[in-house]
Amino acid sequence: MPDHQESIISSDEIDILQEIMNIAFGKASADLAEYIDIFIKLSVPDVRMIPAAQLPSYFAEMVGERERVSIVEQKFWGKFNGYALLVFTSGAESELISILSCEDPDLFRDEPIDDLAKGTLMEIGNIVVGACVGKIAELLNDVMAYSPPVVLLERSVADIIPDDMFNSADSAVILNALFCFENREVNGMLVLLFSQASVVWLKKALSEFMEQYA
Amino acid sequence: MIFPQVSDILDIGIVILDRDLKVFTWNRWMERHSGIAAERIIGQPLFDFFPELDNPRFLRSCRCVVGLGNLYFFSQKLHHYLFPFKPVSTLDKRFPFMQQSCNMGPIRDENGAIAYICITVRDVTDIAVYEQRLIEMNMKDGLTGIYNRRFLNTRLREEINRTRRYRNALSLLMFDLDHFKVVNDTYGHLFGDYILQAVTALIGSLIRSTDVLARYGGEEFCCILPETDMNQAAVIAERCRRTVEANLFHSQGIAVHITISMGVAQVVDEIDTPEKLIDQADQALYAAKKGGRNRVVLSGASEVTPVAAD
Numbered sequence: 001m002p003d004h005q006e007s008i009i010s011s012d013e014i015d016i017l018q019e020i021m022n023i024a025f026g027k028a029s030a031d032l033a034e035y036i037d038i039f040i041k042l043s044v045p046d047v048r049m050i051p052a053a054q055l056p057s058y059f060a061e062m063v064g065e066r067e068r069v070s071i072v073e074q075k076f077w078g079k080f081n082g083y084a085l086l087v088f089t090s091g092a093e094s095e096l097i098s099i100l101s102c103e104d105p106d107l108f109r110d111e112p113i114d115d116l117a118k119g120t121l122m123e124i125g126n127i128v129v130g131a132c133v134g135k136i137a138e139l140l141n142d143v144m145a146y147s148p149p150v151v152l153l154e155r156s157v158a159d160i161i162p163d164d165m166f167n168s169a170d171s172a173v174i175l176n177a178l179f180c181f182e183n184r185e186v187n188g189m190l191v192l193l194f195s196q197a198s199v200v201w202l203k204k205a206l207s208e209f210m211e212q213y214a
Numbered sequence: 215m216i217f218p219q220v221s222d223i224l225d226i227g228i229v230i231l232d233r234d235l236k237v238f239t240w241n242r243w244m245e246r247h248s249g250i251a252a253e254r255i256i257g258q259p260l261f262d263f264f265p266e267l268d269n270p271r272f273l274r275s276c277r278c279v280v281g282l283g284n285l286y287f288f289s290q291k292l293h294h295y296l297f298p299f300k301p302v303s304t305l306d307k308r309f310p311f312m313q314q315s316c317n318m319g320p321i322r323d324e325n326g327a328i329a330y331i332c333i334t335v336r337d338v339t340d341i342a343v344y345e346q347r348l349i350e351m352n353m354k355d356g357l358t359g360i361y362n363r364r365f366l367n368t369r370l371r372e373e374i375n376r377t378r379r380y381r382n383a384l385s386l387l388m389f390d391l392d393h394f395k396v397v398n399d400t401y402g403h404l405f406g407d408y409i410l411q412a413v414t415a416l417i418g419s420l421i422r423s424t425d426v427l428a429r430y431g432g433e434e435f436c437c438i439l440p441e442t443d444m445n446q447a448a449v450i451a452e453r454c455r456r457t458v459e460a461n462l463f464h465s466q467g468i469a470v471h472i473t474i475s476m477g478v479a480q481v482v483d484e485i486d487t488p489e490k491l492i493d494q495a496d497q498a499l500y501a502a503k504k505g506g507r508n509r510v511v512l513s514g515a516s517e518v519t520p521v522a523a524d
Contacts, residue, residue, distance in 0.1 A: 028282075031281055031282050032282075034281070035274075035277040035278065035281035035282060036274045036277055036278060036281075094379065115291050115292065116292075118291070118292075119289060119291060119292030122287070122289060122292070123292070126284070126285075126286065126287055127278055127282075127284060127286075130278065130282060130283075130284030130285060130286075131278075131282045131284065134282055134283045134284060138283075143283070143322070143326070145285070146285045148287045148289075148317075149287065
């Protein structure tokens with residue numbers, strides 16, 4: 001267990017992280033547009049560190065307690081580890097299906113709708129998460145590996161956070177950005193969660209990142 | 215020299231492509247299942263051997279890997295397979311091709327630049343077969359082998375959603391065996407069961423593979439007709455009615471004629487839920503019964519005048 005000071009993120013570091021995410025998301029959305037014609041906008045991210053035990057109430061506040069959402073969850077690991085959660089408001093699936101199927105309308109003709117929704121969320125989620133996390137990693141000189149995406153359809157916030165995600169005594173670093181698909185009725189939230197164990201490395205990477213501007 | 219040996223031992227397919235999508239590595243698993251020797255395919259464009267992969271999705275995933283450094287997952291559920299290989303499993307013949315779960319990710323050179331695309335291919339046919347069997351057990355009617363009511367409800371909901379999305383026509387047939395109780399009472403339930411099986415098999419042979427025939431309950435059945443409007447549905451219904459009427463059903467030394475009554479309904483603006491559609495078809499069926507049985511009635515219309523033989 002790292003000592004207390006080493007595992008706390010200062011407000012300066014939060015600013016740096018926010019800046020890095022800004023750059024990363026800008027690059028990610030440019031790349032998504034360039035390579036695969038997916039046009040998304042990401043808001044300026046909110047970065048904060050909270051006790052892991054407070055994550056459920058954090059999500060309840062962000063999403064709304066009664067709201068039904070669909071979630072794409074992926075673990076990533078490189079020198080720092082964490083979870084990426086893409087939270088879509090319900091109804092986004094059918095819009096996303098039309099993004100994928102406009103290039104090949106017969107593609108999904110005979111698939112059951114639920115499989116279709118899951119497959120589409122998985123596919124688009126994986127692309128968006130990979131692009132965003134990948135760019136952050138790139139800026140911090142890291143390369144990420146990812147677990148296959150897991151899709152949860154139509155859940156309430158209470159079911160978003162897996163129980164075993166964090167040691168409840170730990171803190172979690174939350175990076176939260178709102179996103180929307182241009183010209184589509186698709187909105188959602190990209191949340192990246194880092195465990196406390198990653199913070200030591202993260203602090204080092206942040207200071208190295210700043211050195212190039214020193 | 216270690217890695218090529220490992221890659222040949224692994225029970226998964228490994229394909230490495232360069233940025234021009236020419237094959238760089240083709241491991242033994244891929245040789246075995248494709249029948250294409252490594253020395254024949256290495257250095258050649260992948261699409262020369264697998265032209266079906268030259269599609270927007272595969273190209274997009276390649277761009278994601280090369281351009282974004284993404285790891286890409288092809289689930290069996292959505293894609294079924296990337297490489298069209300014969301299934302190895304003798305468990306079942308339901309999949310004409312090996313079901314595959316595939317990953318695709320970047321391989322970087324010493325400078326960290328993405329130089330290659332690595333694809334791994336896992337044979338998940340057995341898992342897919344077991345899953346299918348479970349699903350089928352859950353959606354088929356034990357006696358007749360056609361779909362059960364639970365599946366009918368799910369599928370009808372899906373088809374109605376699809377119809378709204380693509381603005382296609384959708385019709386529903388509902389039918390009932392006339393005087394089925396008399397058959398049961400006269401010849402016994404075993405013969406009654408035979409009649410249920412024989413009539414559904416006969417009707418199953420008259421509909422298209424995209425239509426969904428289900429047992430609604432007792433001697434009542436439904437058939438979902440996707441992309442079919444009321445007029446087309448009426449033709450199918452009338453053909454079913456006439457074929458059943460003309461058929462002599464015989465088993466256990468007993469031979470009988472059976473007739474069916476049918477109601478037909480279609481999705482229109484105000485009839486846009488499974489419940490409403492079933493209710494419409496049910497009302498039409500009731501009218502067919504009341505009108506003297508052995509006839510087809512369209513929802514909201516009068517009886518179908520039987521058309522002359524085909």
